Amino acid sequence: MTDVAVVGFAQAPCVRRSDSTTSGVEMLVPIFAEVLASTGLAKGDIGFWCSGSSDYLAGRAFSFVQAVDAIGAFPPIMESHVEMDGAWALYEAWVKIRTGDADVALAYGFGKSSAGDLRRVLALQLDPYLLAPLWPDSVSIAALQARLGIDAGLWSEKEMAEVAARSRAAAVSNPRAQVSGEISAEELGTRPYIAEPLRAHDCAPVGDGAAVVILASAERAPGLCARPAWITGFEHRIDSGSLGARDLTTAPSAVAAGRAAGAGAVDVAELHAPFTHQEILLREALGLAGSVRVNPSGGALCGNPMFAAGLARIGEAARQIMTGRAGRALGHATGGPALQQNLVCVLEAR
Amino acid sequence: MKQQAAVIGVGQTRHRARRADVSIAGLCREAVDRAIADAGVGLADIDAVVVGKAPDLFEGVMMPELYLADALGATGKPLLRVHTAGSVGGATALVAASLVQAGVHRRVLAVAFEKQSESNAMWALSITPPFSMPVLAGAGGYFAPHIRAYIRRSGAPEHIGAMVAVKDRRNGSLNPYAHLQQPDITLESVRSSPMLWDPVRYDETCPSSDGACAVVLGDQAAAAAAEAAGRPVAWIRATSMRTEPTMFAGKDHVNPRAGADAAAALWRQAGITDPAGEIDAAEIYVPFSWFEPMWLENLGFAAPGEGWRLTAAGETEIGGSLPVNPSGGVLSSNPIGASGLLRFAEAALQVMGKAGAHQVAGARTALGHAYGGGSQYFSMWVVSSTPG
Numbered sequence: 001m002t003d004v005a006v007v008g009f010a011q012a013p014c015v016r017r018s019d020s021t022t023s024g025v026e027m028l029v030p031i032f033a034e035v036l037a038s039t040g041l042a043k044g045d046i047g048f049w050c051s052g053s054s055d056y057l058a059g060r061a062f063s064f065v066q067a068v069d070a071i072g073a074f075p076p077i078m079e080s081h082v083e084m085d086g087a088w089a090l091y092e093a094w095v096k097i098r099t100g101d102a103d104v105a106l107a108y109g110f111g112k113s114s115a116g117d118l119r120r121v122l123a124l125q126l127d128p129y130l131l132a133p134l135w136p137d138s139v140s141i142a143a144l145q146a147r148l149g150i151d152a153g154l155w156s157e158k159e160m161a162e163v164a165a166r167s168r169a170a171a172v173s174n175p176r177a178q179v180s181g182e183i184s185a186e187e188l189g190t191r192p193y194i195a196e197p198l199r200a201h202d203c204a205p206v207g208d209g210a211a212v213v214i215l216a217s218a219e220r221a222p223g224l225c226a227r228p229a230w231i232t233g234f235e236h237r238i239d240s241g242s243l244g245a246r247d248l249t250t251a252p253s254a255v256a257a258g259r260a261a262g263a264g265a266v267d268v269a270e271l272h273a274p275f276t277h278q279e280i281l282l283r284e285a286l287g288l289a290g291s292v293r294v295n296p297s298g299g300a301l302c303g304n305p306m307f308a309a310g311l312a313r314i315g316e317a318a319r320q321i322m323t324g325r326a327g328r329a330l331g332h333a334t335g336g337p338a339l340q341q342n343l344v345c346v347l348e349a350r
Numbered sequence: 351m352k353q354q355a356a357v358i359g360v361g362q363t364r365h366r367a368r369r370a371d372v373s374i375a376g377l378c379r380e381a382v383d384r385a386i387a388d389a390g391v392g393l394a395d396i397d398a399v400v401v402g403k404a405p406d407l408f409e410g411v412m413m414p415e416l417y418l419a420d421a422l423g424a425t426g427k428p429l430l431r432v433h434t435a436g437s438v439g440g441a442t443a444l445v446a447a448s449l450v451q452a453g454v455h456r457r458v459l460a461v462a463f464e465k466q467s468e469s470n471a472m473w474a475l476s477i478t479p480p481f482s483m484p485v486l487a488g489a490g491g492y493f494a495p496h497i498r499a500y501i502r503r504s505g506a507p508e509h510i511g512a513m514v515a516v517k518d519r520r521n522g523s524l525n526p527y528a529h530l531q532q533p534d535i536t537l538e539s540v541r542s543s544p545m546l547w548d549p550v551r552y553d554e555t556c557p558s559s560d561g562a563c564a565v566v567l568g569d570q571a572a573a574a575a576a577e578a579a580g581r582p583v584a585w586i587r588a589t590s591m592r593t594e595p596t597m598f599a600g601k602d603h604v605n606p607r608a609g610a611d612a613a614a615a616l617w618r619q620a621g622i623t624d625p626a627g628e629i630d631a632a633e634i635y636v637p638f639s640w641f642e643p644m645w646l647e648n649l650g651f652a653a654p655g656e657g658w659r660l661t662a663a664g665e666t667e668i669g670g671s672l673p674v675n676p677s678g679g680v681l682s683s684n685p686i687g688a689s690g691l692l693r694f695a696e697a698a699l700q701v702m703g704k705a706g707a708h709q710v711a712g713a714r715t716a717l718g719h720a721y722g723g724g725s726q727y728f729s730m731w732v733v734s735s736t737p738g
Contacts, residue, residue: 001453022479049593055433056412060479061405062435065723069595076608079593080441083406083413083433092430092445098452099352124412128468129373132411238429241417256426336416341429 001098005221005228006322006347008214009315010035014178014303017114018208022058023066024110027210032070035106035212039224043072046214047102049079050093052086052109053307056124059115067110078102085109086211086311087272087333087343093215094234103217104224110210111306118206118306125337127241138337139203143195145248145338146277150197152249154284157197160276161185164201164301167279171298178207178303201301204274209305211312229318229329229347233261236333236343243338251285254332254342258286261344267326268293270313272333274300282332286344296320310334314345321349354737355450356573357584357698358457358566359389365529365561365683368467374414375421378463378562381688382422385459385564390581393423396566397455402432402442402462403687404722407474409465422461434593436635436722438462439563439690440729443718444589446567447731451586456569462691463562471558471686490555490638492724494547496603497640501549503604506643506658508549512540514639515554515681517667522678524668524707529559529683554639554681561685563692570737584698584733587715588619596724603725609648612728617650620732622715626651626660629732630713631673631700633693635720637680642666646674649719649730668710676700676708690720694731701735 010031012018020026036042049071053064064081071077078101082088086109093105113121119137126132149155162185171180188201214224221228237253240246257263263286271286271294273279279301283294295301297316300309310333317331328348335341361384363369369377386393399422401415411417415424415431422429434441439462446460472488501508519535522528535553543553568576573583592612595601613625622628634649636642646657651672660666666674675681677696680689697718699705705713719730 054412055405055407058479060477061407061474062723064433065435065596065726068593068726073594074598074607076592076594076611078591080432080445080591081434083415083431088430092448095445095448095452095454098454099448101352101448121412124410125416127417128409128411128414236428237426238416238419238424240425241419245420252426336413340416340419 003218003230004094004097004215005230006213006318007216007221007225007228008035008039009319010212011176011312011315012210013176014207014209014305016178016207018112020112020208022060022112022115023063024053024112024210025067025070027110028067028070028108031210031212035214039214041104041224045104046106047078048093048096048105049077050089050107051081052084052089053111054083056121057111057113057306085307085333085335087314090213090311090314091234091236091343094231097215097217103220105215106212107311108210108212109308109311111308112208113206113306114208139195139198141337142275143198146197146275149249149277149281154249155277155280158185158189159280160202161188163276163279164188167295167298167301170296171302174297176303177298178205180298180302202276204300204304207303207305209303209308211308211315213311213315225322227322227324227349229321230350231345232348233346235260238341241340248338251281251339251342254282254285254339257342257344261346263287263330263344263346266292266328266330266346268296268317268320269330270295270297270299270317270332272300272310272313274304276301278339318347321347352451353453354570355447355567355586357733358568358573358576359385360565360695360699361385361388362527362563362692362695363561364527365559365685367558369560374409374465375418377465377560378418378461379421381562381564382461385566389566390576390579391457391566396423396457396459398428398449398458399424400430400432400442400446400458400460402438402691403464404436404438405474407469408471408686409468434722434727436686437690437720437727437729438722439688439692440694440718440720441591442691443565443694443731444591444729447586447589450567450569457572458567459564460567460691461562461564462688464685464687465560466558467560490547490550493638494550497549497638500604500640500644504655504658509537510643510658510661511549511554511639512537513661514642515540518675518679518681521668521676521708522682525678528678529557550638556637556680556684559683559685561683561688563688563695565691565695582702584701585737587732587734587738588616589731590616591729594726596726604644605648605654606725608726609721609728612730613649616730616732626672628715629672629717630715631676631710632717633677633696633719634674635680635690635693636675637684639681642674668708673710676705676710690729693720694718698733701733
């Protein structure tokens, strides 16, 4: 099986409300142009396309069908779609290259959360017979998880505020971030709760965006990128959908995916943690040492376009390698309520 | 390079208009239990699960695979959720196959389902977001003009559609899992059924079904072990997918290029130069009767304009030169998300020799086909009784 590397990444600005339709075309066209230009590839050079998005977020059936209009898919293309974050589309693209059916593949994800009420939309991910009819919203479920961890002594509101302060400061240098700025953890800690023990800074901002990553085979990658980010481990797992059956203070699926992908001994990690306590949880689950730089982009806490933010984490991790700022990096993506599903991609320079 | 992969187990539910006896999880599990029993493995032997279904609005559950993880035996394992419109069942099989072909996993479970009775597909397809063309009358209203264009272009006699319906419904009566059981259907009864979307009559239209299908795929070692234990397998000889936009200047809705390109790539990969001569049975996605002759042409079984002649001559019946949809096809059961996987699974059953009363005698090589969206997503595979 061929080795596979990330050779390109682009991301649309994370904004509270974009002018795009819910099928994402207007957010995707500019970043397709950007990533193709950065690699010198033309549309016709892409052997396999794969996208990640959600019909429910778009408020319609088949939103990804319209997204294909961003490609200009004629002559017809080899293409597929996952109803998941674009990180899983990237996984499918990685598999495709390993089968030998394609040597260059492009994965993208998009989401326009501003079209609806995200907290309520995500409640529809729960057991449709027993839980969803109660409409427990996504922030309240995360608050339950945060509370369990605080009560277990695994993290504190102060440590959560420190995650937010560090992320916002890091995002100052990220032109695509939705939230950024220098603010102290102490000051954040004085703000009101929105779902105790979560304050606004503990929750990712709601917004719109898209991301794209290009993968290439061992043969093609060196010609497309001066310093490709070679994938050494790519794993994902899912936990039970029954919130009452899980220990919410950890994520066995993240532990297992991290172990299988070789998550230890990285220089930098981009973690898809839409809530501050989840970053702390994930650092522990993935066994990241204190010296590992976490979310130099600001992470999902500074821009969390649904179905694109996980893919963007892998893109940001790869960018750390492609720009020479890291030798070994980890990108992580999550899906489902309270970190139910987790994916880990470990990348390295050669 | 690509590893060998094979279907080692197949399971499906009894498809009905309304499976009020089971939840969504129960419906899926019914198919999964049958598939793993058929494969002679347990859930613990499954390395990864791939789930496919059509739009989430069809049940009113966002990403139902999250809630289904336990029921599918996926907890603690990798789970992928595929959605490529009506072709999704086929795409689900192809993604699962690629996991084996890439050497990532040894045994993968592909599951696809739809529980249409939980919601209303016509409503789900009729939401009109800003800047989008309305579909309005559901899939039938969308496709009827394409069928009229086919009839005008090919000069096909008007009873061809009814012939397909009679054949598929009678085949369905040989399949105990099929939703519609209509052994007594006749050309006259079809042609006197109400006109829904001219020229598509009520009896020429797929039903709305609750149902699920599951397939266990294995690598070469897993398949060889199954064969050694006396369990036939279906070797995957070729796979193919193509996509084109819904609408563009020059789009051919009757004979879409994406379907023709996918078929050409499929035959090339399988080493098949004469599809009509080398394919023993074809399970083709025919939700409205007239799509049988249309897809026979698109797939290269007949020249453009000539597909209806195969139907007219009875060649697509069981016992004909190219049996099409011996299972009864989409016209007999349509749990939308599962309909594509059912085509792929029924093709496998034919070459495994396990299709029961709708078995095509001596079938060794078979086609599974699915399409979706506005005739723009195509997925297909060729399976054989030998690795080829």
